Amino acid sequence: MAASNTSDAAEAYDNLVAQYEDIVHLDQIDNILFWDQQVMMPADGTPARSGQRSTLSSLRHELLTSDEIGTALSSLSGASLSDDQTAVVREIRRQYEREAEVPRELQRRLSQAISDSTPVWQAARRNNDFESFAPMLAEIVEIRQEQAAEIDPDAEPFDVIFAEYEPYLSVETVESMLHELRDELVPLIEEIRESDVDPAAGVFDGTYDADAQFALSEEVLDIVLVDWEKTKLDTSTHPFSFGNQFDVRMTTRFDEETPVDGLTSTLHEFGHTDYTQGLPTDAYGTPLGEPRSHGIHESQSRFWENQVGRTEAFWELIQPLLIKHFPNLDGTSSRDLYAAANQVYEENYIRVEADELTYHMHILLRFEIERDLINGDLAIEDVPARWNELMDELLGITPPTDTLGCLQDIHWSLGRIGTFQNYSVGSVFAAQLQAALESDLGDLESLIAEESFEAIHQWLTDAVHQYGQRYTTDELIEVATGEPLTASYFVSDMRSKYSDIYEL
Known part of the structure; x- marks a missing residue:
C-alpha cells in the first residue's frame, strides 16, 4: 500500500x-x-x-x-x-x-x-x-x-496585491522598515545639505556622448564578469533585465550630462542578470529555478549598483576606462570620482538617478500613493498633487513637471502596483549581505581592488542564487546571513560613508 x-x-x-x-x-x-x-x-x-x-x-x-x-x-x-x-x-x-x-x-x-x-x-x-x-x-x-x-x-486590497510580489513579508513589516529609514536618513540628509562640502564640484562638468557611455558600460560589464554568451545589452526608456538562466535581455539608458547615472543603471541591471543566471540550470521550469521574490531580486541589483559600484575601490579600478572614453576626466583623482559619484543631490526628482540616501524617500512616496490608490483612498486625478506634496514633505522639493514627477516610472503602465517598497527591502538586505560576505571573504573594498569578482559571484550564488524559491523570503534571509532582515547594517553604513564624504 x-x-x-x-x-x-x-x-x-x-x-x-x-x-x-x-x-x-x-x-x-x-x-x-x-x-x-x-x-x-x-x-x-x-x-x-x-x-x-x-x-x-x-x-x-x-x-x-x-x-x-x-x-x-x-x-x-x-x-x-x-x-x-x-x-x-x-x-x-x-x-x-x-x-x-x-x-x-x-x-x-x-x-x-x-x-x-x-x-x-x-x-x-x-x-x-x-x-x-x-x-x-x-x-x-x-x-x-x-x-x-x-x-x-x-483583506485590504493593497495587502493582497503586495503579496503577489513579496508573499512572505507583511505590509506592516515593510512599512515599519520604510519609516525607520525615513527617521534615520532624513536627519542625515539635512546634515549633508548644511555641509559646506561639495564632492561633485566640477568633477563631471560637460557632456558625455551616449555611444561612448555604452562602450564604457560594456567594458565595465567585462570587468564584473558578465556572461556575454547568455546576455544581450540594449537601451530602453526605462532600464530592465528579463530572462532566464540561458538568455537575459538587459537594457540601460544614458544621459549625456550625468554619466554616473548610466553606469550605475547598467550595474543595477547587471545585478538582476547575475541573479537570474546564478539560478540552478537543472531546475529551469520549476520554482527552484526561479528567483525568490521581487525584494530579493532587488537586493542583488542594489548590491552591484551600490555595494560594488559606489565604492572608492571600484572608481579607482575603472578610472583608466573613464579616461579612455572621456579624456576630459584625465587628472581627476579616483577619490574625487568616487565622492562625486556619491553626491547627495539638492534637487533629486528622478528615482533611478537618486543617490543612496534620498532614494528611499522616493520609495516611501510611491508606497504611500500606491497603497492609497489600491485601497480607494486617492483619486487618479489627485495623483500629481499628492506626489508633489509628498516630495516636498520628504525631500523639500517639488517637481516642476509631471515628467519629473508621477510620470517618471514605467511600473504603473506595466500593472506593477505594489512593488516599489521592495527596492528598499533590496537595499537593506544588500547591506546585510555585504556584512555576511565580509565575515566569510574579508573586506569588500579589498576584493574589488583585487578584481576578485569571481569570488563575489560565487558567494552570492552560494548564499542566495542557488536556492531559487526553496525557502520563503524570511527563511532565505536567515539562511544567507544568519539573522532576520534588519536595517541596522544599511543605516550604519550610510552614516559612516557619508560622514566621511561630507566631513560631518
Whole structure:
C-alpha cells in the first residue's frame, strides 16, 4: 500500500512539474515580446502586440488554473516529499490558489491594458501630459482592485496585491522598515545639505556622448564578469533585465550630462542578470529555478549598483576606462570620482538617478500613493498633487513637471502596483549581505581592488542564487546571513560613508 501511495505521489508530482514548465515557457515568451516592444518593435506595432500578449496571459491563466494542476495538487496534499519537492508544491499551490480566484477575462483585460498603456505612458512622459495617461492608470488600478477582491475580499486590497510580489513579508513589516529609514536618513540628509562640502564640484562638468557611455558600460560589464554568451545589452526608456538562466535581455539608458547615472543603471541591471543566471540550470521550469521574490531580486541589483559600484575601490579600478572614453576626466583623482559619484543631490526628482540616501524617500512616496490608490483612498486625478506634496514633505522639493514627477516610472503602465517598497527591502538586505560576505571573504573594498569578482559571484550564488524559491523570503534571509532582515547594517553604513564624504 505504501509503495502504491509513493508511486501515485511521484506520478502526481511529475505531472505537476510538467504542467508548470509550460507556464514558465509562456512567461518567458511574454518577456521576449516585452523586450522586443521596448527595444526593437516599430512604433506602430502596439495593436498587434497587445493582442499577442493578451492571448499569452489568457493561456497562462488557463494552464495555471487547469484541472490537471488542481488534481495534482490535491493528490500531493499530505504526501511524503523531499524538501525540494515540498518547496515546489508550496510555490505552485500558492500561485494556483491566487490565480484560481481570478476570472480568466479579468486576467485578459489586465494584459490588454498593460500592452495598450505602455506607449501611452511613453508619450505622456515625453509630453508632460498626465491627463492623457490618467484613463489608462485608472483602468489598471480598477482591474487590480477587482483582482484583490476576487482573491481575498476580506483583506485590504493593497495587502493582497503586495503579496503577489513579496508573499512572505507583511505590509506592516515593510512599512515599519520604510519609516525607520525615513527617521534615520532624513536627519542625515539635512546634515549633508548644511555641509559646506561639495564632492561633485566640477568633477563631471560637460557632456558625455551616449555611444561612448555604452562602450564604457560594456567594458565595465567585462570587468564584473558578465556572461556575454547568455546576455544581450540594449537601451530602453526605462532600464530592465528579463530572462532566464540561458538568455537575459538587459537594457540601460544614458544621459549625456550625468554619466554616473548610466553606469550605475547598467550595474543595477547587471545585478538582476547575475541573479537570474546564478539560478540552478537543472531546475529551469520549476520554482527552484526561479528567483525568490521581487525584494530579493532587488537586493542583488542594489548590491552591484551600490555595494560594488559606489565604492572608492571600484572608481579607482575603472578610472583608466573613464579616461579612455572621456579624456576630459584625465587628472581627476579616483577619490574625487568616487565622492562625486556619491553626491547627495539638492534637487533629486528622478528615482533611478537618486543617490543612496534620498532614494528611499522616493520609495516611501510611491508606497504611500500606491497603497492609497489600491485601497480607494486617492483619486487618479489627485495623483500629481499628492506626489508633489509628498516630495516636498520628504525631500523639500517639488517637481516642476509631471515628467519629473508621477510620470517618471514605467511600473504603473506595466500593472506593477505594489512593488516599489521592495527596492528598499533590496537595499537593506544588500547591506546585510555585504556584512555576511565580509565575515566569510574579508573586506569588500579589498576584493574589488583585487578584481576578485569571481569570488563575489560565487558567494552570492552560494548564499542566495542557488536556492531559487526553496525557502520563503524570511527563511532565505536567515539562511544567507544568519539573522532576520534588519536595517541596522544599511543605516550604519550610510552614516559612516557619508560622514566621511561630507566631513560631518
